[in-house]
Amino acid sequence: MVIAIDGPAGAGKSTVARSLAEALEFTYLDSGAMYRCVALTCLEWGADPSSSGEATSTAESIEIGFDEGEVLIDGVPVTDEIRTPEVTEAASQVSVHPGVREAMVAEQRRLIETAPYVAEGRDIGTVVAPDSPLKVFLTASPEARAERRAAETGQDVTEVLAAQEDRDRRDTEREHGALYAADDAVTIDSTGKTADEVVAEIAALARDRGLA
Ligand code: DC
Numbered sequence: 001m002v003i004a005i006d007g008p009a010g011a012g013k014s015t016v017a018r019s020l021a022e023a024l025e026f027t028y029l030d031s032g033a034m035y036r037c038v039a040l041t042c043l044e045w046g047a048d049p050s051s052s053g054e055a056t057s058t059a060e061s062i063e064i065g066f067d068e069g070e071v072l073i074d075g076v077p078v079t080d081e082i083r084t085p086e087v088t089e090a091a092s093q094v095s096v097h098p099g100v101r102e103a104m105v106a107e108q109r110r111l112i113e114t115a116p117y118v119a120e121g122r123d124i125g126t127v128v129a130p131d132s133p134l135k136v137f138l139t140a141s142p143e144a145r146a147e148r149r150a151a152e153t154g155q156d157v158t159e160v161l162a163a164q165e166d167r168d169r170r171d172t173e174r175e176h177g178a179l180y181a182a183d184d185a186v187t188i189d190s191t192g193k194t195a196d197e198v199v200a201e202i203a204a205l206a207r208d209r210g211l212a
Helices: 013-024 031-045 052-061 085-094 098-112 124-128 142-153 157-173 195-208
Strands: 002-006 027-030 064-067 070-073 117-121 134-139 186-189
Touching: 002 013, 002 124, 002 195, 013 027, 013 117, 013 195, 027 031, 027 098, 031 052, 031 064, 031 070, 031 085, 031 098, 031 117, 052 085, 052 098, 085 157, 098 117, 098 124, 117 124, 124 134, 134 195, 142 157, 186 195
Parallel strands: 002 117, 002 134, 027 117, 134 186
Antiparallel strands: 064 070
16 A cells, blocks of 8 residues: 655655655655666766667666665665766656656655655655555755755855756656646645654545555
């Protein structure tokens, strides 16, 4: 069983999904980290992230793991390496390829069958787990999202905002796994709200639906 939290970059999904999972004693799945692992491997192997064939065979050649807060590629921790601006850009490029998405979605479905999960991403409620009993579409204004990302990475807000617009476009316009709210998703706008407030709101929904 999975609680799905989808939405654009910087809406607060990671913080919210992680603390919600902790509060409910569910396992947390960061699906974006998986696309980042494919991107990092492409960059390391000299494969072109914008080439469908090269990115797909890279995705099919690696094993992505999660262990006690660490993200692993073939058993090697890459938790910090996958957060650089270069990997962020390449992750956005690899995520448009249907072959990459197919490999990631299959692995995500396998994981969420094993235990109760809170999974965050772009297509959890629409593609990975359309039968999820609680889907949240978490959003925020573009400015608030860029400010959060800039505070995390130390980059300039204007620069983040421009790059974010490009990635938002790729997220919403790609043919496979495009970002949109599922019909039965509850939309929460996190602009001006603390992560704790959003977590409390979703935890209350989970309790109302008998999930926790
Ligand atoms: O959430 P994030 O910034 O870590 O995601 C990294 C990239 O992966 C981002 O460009 C969107 C993409 N992604 C996706 O296409 N589908 C998901 N379920 C999660 C992330």
